[in-house]
Amino acid sequence: MPWQRADLFVKDNCEKMSQKYRIFATLKRENMAVLGRILKETTKFASQLDARRKNDYSTQIKTLLKLLDKAKFTEFGLHYNFDEISKAVLPHVEFSKRIPITNYDDFHKDWLYRTIAGEHNITWPGKIKYYALSSGTSGAPSKRIPVSDSMIKKIQRVSVNQLLTLHDYDLDTDFYEKSMLMIGGSSALKQTEHFQEGDLSGILTGNVPFWFSKFSKPGKQITDISNWDEKVAAIVKNAPNWDIGVISGVPAWVSLVLKAIIREYKLNNIHDLWPALSVYVSGGVSIKPYKDDILQLFGKPVHFQETYLASEGYFAFQKHEHEEGMRLRLQAGVYFEFIPFNEDNFDNGTVKTNCEILPLHQVKTGIDYALVISTCSGLWRYVLGDTIRFISTETYEIIITGRTAHYLSICGEHLSVENMHDALYDTGKKLNTSFPEFTVYGEKIGDEIQHHWYIGTEESIDKQTIAQFLDEALRTKNDDYAAVRNRTLQAPIVYLIPSDTFPRYLSEKVQRSGQTKFPRVLKNHQIEGWRKFLENVQ
Numbered sequence: 001m002p003w004q005r006a007d008l009f010v011k012d013n014c015e016k017m018s019q020k021y022r023i024f025a026t027l028k029r030e031n032m033a034v035l036g037r038i039l040k041e042t043t044k045f046a047s048q049l050d051a052r053r054k055n056d057y058s059t060q061i062k063t064l065l066k067l068l069d070k071a072k073f074t075e076f077g078l079h080y081n082f083d084e085i086s087k088a089v090l091p092h093v094e095f096s097k098r099i100p101i102t103n104y105d106d107f108h109k110d111w112l113y114r115t116i117a118g119e120h121n122i123t124w125p126g127k128i129k130y131y132a133l134s135s136g137t138s139g140a141p142s143k144r145i146p147v148s149d150s151m152i153k154k155i156q157r158v159s160v161n162q163l164l165t166l167h168d169y170d171l172d173t174d175f176y177e178k179s180m181l182m183i184g185g186s187s188a189l190k191q192t193e194h195f196q197e198g199d200l201s202g203i204l205t206g207n208v209p210f211w212f213s214k215f216s217k218p219g220k221q222i223t224d225i226s227n228w229d230e231k232v233a234a235i236v237k238n239a240p241n242w243d244i245g246v247i248s249g250v251p252a253w254v255s256l257v258l259k260a261i262i263r264e265y266k267l268n269n270i271h272d273l274w275p276a277l278s279v280y281v282s283g284g285v286s287i288k289p290y291k292d293d294i295l296q297l298f299g300k301p302v303h304f305q306e307t308y309l310a311s312e313g314y315f316a317f318q319k320h321e322h323e324e325g326m327r328l329r330l331q332a333g334v335y336f337e338f339i340p341f342n343e344d345n346f347d348n349g350t351v352k353t354n355c356e357i358l359p360l361h362q363v364k365t366g367i368d369y370a371l372v373i374s375t376c377s378g379l380w381r382y383v384l385g386d387t388i389r390f391i392s393t394e395t396y397e398i399i400i401t402g403r404t405a406h407y408l409s410i411c412g413e414h415l416s417v418e419n420m421h422d423a424l425y426d427t428g429k430k431l432n433t434s435f436p437e438f439t440v441y442g443e444k445i446g447d448e449i450q451h452h453w454y455i456g457t458e459e460s461i462d463k464q465t466i467a468q469f470l471d472e473a474l475r476t477k478n479d480d481y482a483a484v485r486n487r488t489l490q491a492p493i494v495y496l497i498p499s500d501t502f503p504r505y506l507s508e509k510v511q512r513s514g515q516t517k518f519p520r521v522l523k524n525h526q527i528e529g530w531r532k533f534l535e536n537v538q
Helices: 002-052 057-071 075-079 082-086 091-098 104-116 149-169 173-177 200-205 228-241 251-264 288-295 417-430 463-477 479-485 501-509 524-537
Strands: 130-133 144-147 179-183 196-198 244-249 279-282 303-310 313-317 326-328 334-340 368-375 382-392 397-403 438-445 448-456 493-497
Touching: 057 075, 057 082, 057 091, 057 334, 057 368, 075 082, 075 104, 082 091, 104 144, 130 200, 144 200, 149 200, 149 279, 149 303, 149 313, 173 244, 179 251, 196 200, 228 251, 244 251, 251 279, 251 288, 251 501, 288 417, 303 326, 313 334, 313 368, 397 417, 417 438, 417 463, 438 524, 448 463, 448 501, 463 479, 463 493, 501 524
Parallel strands: 130 196, 179 244, 244 279, 279 303, 448 493
Antiparallel strands: 130 144, 303 313, 313 326, 326 397, 334 368, 368 382, 382 397, 438 448
């Protein structure tokens, strides 16, 4: 009968299609397994090559000479006679004598406004096609940081070198078949008359090597979403479709996303969904305040690797897991200089005239330095605003200690962000909890001064107990604090607020992205806005 022949035809073809699918699936698994073995062996070989590369001060001199040679015919290079500087017996000394240090506002006023207006060959050869909008922490308008084609290539190279270090973790071959979830800003760039602008992650996503896109999640459709809350919702929705081996991103936002996934699918931990997750690559801020909180989201041991990627360049990453800090990358298109972060060189976070500036070979361990950079994007002797500390001058291993603007000293207490993080960490340990999110400001009333601490927590803890433990820890961490606490500085006031208050504030007051960081120390122009925000959300 015709209908019987039709039925047999459908059945026969379905069986053939099913067989083809099984063959395809088998080939795909076999190909992925082969690819995993190839990638593992490739990372082994490349990691060995990278280990042989010279990474000392002479490398930095070569970087400086390359920068000078490349930019010698730009208007900036002609103005300061780069050609003559590069021919000096000690080019780094001549460079520091002739080129003034600068901050963003001054550099923009004198030079950068011209490149933004579309002029060519101003501080770097050719035309700057991309500008990264610096996320900042103040709520002020974003800075436009130039990102040249040369810098994109350098960041890509350092990124590859960082991924190659995963070989040292001795991960299973099938790990190299998994995907990487990158939690960052929007990849959608805004086209202006002369250039494209947006998050650095968006600029890099548009220039990612083709082979990497196969492993990268959440994919362009989701990364293009500019609204952070909508992006998180899309990641949560698609999370069960992915097999993630690596997560990268700023700790606060990674924690937020993982908690949202765990909550949505009623998981015990993220490994219930992604059993192959083995590595977390953090960046933007120190991982220390967040580590205990993030560890609670895992069901298996995970390797942590810290990186130092800023809008201005890729400066450092953690070479080996057993090392405390990150190694500066001295061939990344950046020439580094260092200003000791003390009262002799800074006044209320602003660099003083005739401050002491040191080249790499003169730095010492245990001292906080403000970073000064000259880059292959045309920034010259630019004070970045970050403070770092060397824990090794042999491997140039550093840790991030804070920001030049984010410290608290109204009456000589000289509290750094690191002091605050460490004191809160110790306080949390005593109370069997953690406090990764906080902000603080100082207030002077008459002759008395008091610090106001806003700490994020969902637990019921006596705030007076927190204030007592916090005060004791700060006295231990900082001798200056201990000295003034016996005179004009009163005991701290602690306010406990829900942890999600901090991202909510960023969402309303700042253009939030995966790289946005909350200001740990509120300055005068921010305090009133913070108070009003808290009144409206309570």
